[in-house]
Amino acid sequence: xxxxxxxxxxxxxxxxxxxxxxxxxxxxxxxxxxxxxxxxxxxxxxxxxxxxxxxxxxxxxxxxxxxxxxxxxxxxxxxxxxxxxxxxxxxxxxxxxxxxxxxxxxxxxxxxxxxxxxxxxxxxxxxxxxxxxxxxxxxxxxxxxxxxxxxxxxxxxxxx
Amino acid sequence: xxxxxxxxxxxxxxxxxxxxxxxxxxxxxxxxxxxxxxxxxxxxxxxxxxxxxxxxxxxxxxxxxxxxxxxxxxxxxxxxxxxxxxxxxxxxxxxxxxxxxxxxxxxxxxxxxxxxxxxxxxxxxxxxxxxxxxxxxxxxxxxxxxxxxxxxxxxxxxxxxxxxxxxxxxxxxxxxxxxxxxxxxxxxxxxxxxxxxxxxxxxxxxxxxxxxxxxxxxxxxxxxxxxxxxxxxxxxxxxxxxxxxxxxxxxxxxxxxxxxxxxxxxxxxxxxxxxxxxxxxxxxxx
Numbered sequence: 493x494x495x496x497x498x499x500x501x502x503x504x505x506x507x508x509x510x511x512x513x514x515x516x517x518x519x520x521x522x523x524x525x526x527x528x529x530x531x532x533x534x535x536x537x538x539x540x541x542x543x544x545x546x547x548x549x550x551x552x553x554x555x556x557x558x559x560x561x562x563x564x565x566x567x568x569x570x571x572x573x574x575x576x577x578x579x580x581x582x583x584x585x586x587x588x589x590x591x592x593x594x595x596x597x598x599x600x601x602x603x604x605x606x607x608x609x610x611x612x613x614x615x616x617x618x619x620x621x622x623x624x625x626x627x628x629x630x631x632x633x634x635x636x637x638x639x640x641x642x643x644x645x646x647x648x649x650x651x652x
Numbered sequence: 653x654x655x656x657x658x659x660x661x662x663x664x665x666x667x668x669x670x671x672x673x674x675x676x677x678x679x680x681x682x683x684x685x686x687x688x689x690x691x692x693x694x695x696x697x698x699x700x701x702x703x704x705x706x707x708x709x710x711x712x713x714x715x716x717x718x719x720x721x722x723x724x725x726x727x728x729x730x731x732x733x734x735x736x737x738x739x740x741x742x743x744x745x746x747x748x749x750x751x752x753x754x755x756x757x758x759x760x761x762x763x764x765x766x767x768x769x770x771x772x773x774x775x776x777x778x779x780x781x782x783x784x785x786x787x788x789x790x791x792x793x794x795x796x797x798x799x800x801x802x803x804x805x806x807x808x809x810x811x812x813x814x815x816x817x818x819x820x821x822x823x824x825x826x827x828x829x830x831x832x833x834x835x836x837x838x839x840x841x842x843x844x845x846x847x848x849x850x851x852x853x854x855x856x857x858x859x860x861x862x863x864x865x866x867x868x869x870x871x872x873x874x875x876x877x878x879x880x881x882x883x884x885x886x887x888x889x890x891x892x893x894x895x896x897x898x899x900x901x902x903x904x905x906x907x908x909x910x911x912x913x914x915x916x917x918x919x920x921x922x923x924x925x926x927x928x929x930x931x932x933x934x935x936x937x938x
Contacts, residue, residue: 550843642808642810
């Protein structure tokens with residue numbers, strides 16, 4: 493059972509391959525957080541001052557649509573990262589992030605981590621590589637969902 | 653001069669395969685807004701029992717015929733889950749209880765779940781692709797002690813109200829299967845997963861070295877899922893996929909369901925993904 497924030501972080505797939513010193517760098521910007529089901533991690537338009545590594549539970553990425561409420565456009569599962577807006581100016585959330593089950597996460601102070609990455613570009617590169625891989629997976633998932641493959645009438649075998 | 657009487661047609665296996673047997677619609681369950689599970693019982697001599705993954709050709713008399721996967725076996729009754737997307741399927745779904753349906757088959761290959769003892773089995777279905785897998789899951793759950801392997805079922809759908817067989821999903825979960833569902837998008841209040849089925853694979857417990865996967869859904873989904881499984885170390889030869897083409901005769905005669913050298917109504921629909929099929933799925937058909 494990991495008992496330091498560095499041990500918690502080292503166990504997460506997103507940071508796999510970072511050396512102990514780099515894990516300590518991330519841990520120095522991190523704190524452990526717990527959220528109740530229904531609790532918002534962030535809201536659209538607010539400052540993206542943290543990113544969250546989900547240790548357990550699920551976070552829904554929502555977009556409020558007038559007259560329809562908070563539509564769920566994506567979800568983030570255990571081991572995944574919530575939020576990329578902290579990486580790029582203007583550091584503002586584009587969606588809402590809501591815990592839909594009790595969530596245990598590591599919250600990383602964005603300004604702290606960005607400063608360390610800028611100070612040590614090799615570390616910064618390795619870090620961004622890992623976040624970019626997650627972004628690519630989510631982007632590909634989104635692109636495939638845009639095809640609406642289940643909705644075109646040809647979904648599934650022998651159902652003509 | 654009187655013409656000689658036409659000799660009665662011989663009931664050869666080929667003729668039997670092309671002649672529908674009459675079945676009666678005895679139950680209809682709405683699964684989603686446009687998808688129904690139809691329960692049929694034989695009026696004539698029952699057809700041979702279908703295996704999980706096989707399909708029947710169903711006739712809506714006066715309209716036409718469509719290939720429909722078997723989604724439930726309750727001998728002598730048989731279930732088919734039908735999505736009303738064309739003239740035939742709309743007619744089948746709209747048939748009154750007691751109405752008569754023509755049935756030919758069963759046709760094609762099956763999931764061969766009896767060969768999977770000892771394997772961690774990952775069943776992945778998209779949309780109505782869960783229909784041909786339903787009886788396979790039931791058979792896998794019935795494996796004594798799981799056959800020494802774990803069972804996971806991952807289901808994808810367009811939206812929460814498009815998920816098929818929700819009662820079954822709960823039942824399979826209670827029986828010890830690891831069941832996960834995800835949708836493409838969801839209304840407020842949905843607490844389940846949203847995303848492609850592949851995004852759930854990391855949460856599924858299986859040992860790639862002894863895993864087998866059964867996959868059915870839209871072909872694009874099958875390609876992406878199979879590649880994701882291979883990336884996770886599952887042998888391509890241990891992945892079975894069910895492929896859809898335009899099944900017309902059901903007996904490998906007409907060629908409408910051709911995929912390269914395969915006639916999917918005869919050589920499929922369930923085929924091993926490894927080797928030839930993986931290559932065929934990469935070909936750009938017109």
